[in-house]
Amino acid sequence: MIIDKLKKVNEKETVRVRNEKASDRMIGKWVKCDECKEIIYKEDLHDNLSVCPNCGKHFRLSARRRIKQIADEETFEEIGADILTKDPLNFEGYLKKVESLKEKTKIEEAVKCGTCEIEGQKVVLGVMDR
Ligand SMILES: [Zn+2]
Structure with a gap:
């Protein structure tokens, strides 16, 4: 099912991000959610299929x-x-x-x-x- 496929991509990406050095996260790009104003690490947003983990807003x-x-x-x-x-x-x-x-x-x-x-x-x- 497509949802399982999306979850699989999500899990794979999450593992990749966890394996990055902490400094990569600090240097990495950040994005601000227009809806809840939360600052989100861009990779985390991509891992969450471009849905804000805080408020559920769907990014483009x-x-x-x-x-x-x-x-x-x-x-x-x-x-x-x-x-x-x-x-x-x-x-x-x-x-x-x-x-x-x-x-x-x-x-x-x-x-x-x-x-x-x-x-x-x-x-x-x-x-x-x-
Ligand atoms: Zn949000």
């Missing part, structure tokens, strides 16, 4: 992180990455806006598509980026 996830959470390790193969945005109807300023958003977000497309396995089951996956 990048498509890449979401795919990492649900796809079996090393099985995701992106498809259509070479398909670029066009403007066949010539909307005024559209391509300029697309370029501006690419620059701002540092991502090429809003949706990442591919094939992968989830618990050994082959699937086609489309994940919308933030």
Whole structure:
């Protein structure tokens, strides 16, 4: 079940974080929860599937992180990455806006598509980026 898969990723990541030196935690990045104002170690937030451990707020996830959470390790193969945005109807300023958003977000497309396995089951996956 997908929940078990998510828990498995969570456990694996938690073990990795516990094995880090204490100094790594002190140097590491921190994030403040907008909801409860708690300061959270970023890795702890990722370990908790991007849900605030204090108040339960769901943080935004990048498509890449979401795919990492649900796809079996090393099985995701992106498809259509070479398909670029066009403007066949010539909307005024559209391509300029697309370029501006690419620059701002540092991502090429809003949706990442591919094939992968989830618990050994082959699937086609489309994940919308933030
Ligand atoms: Zn919170």
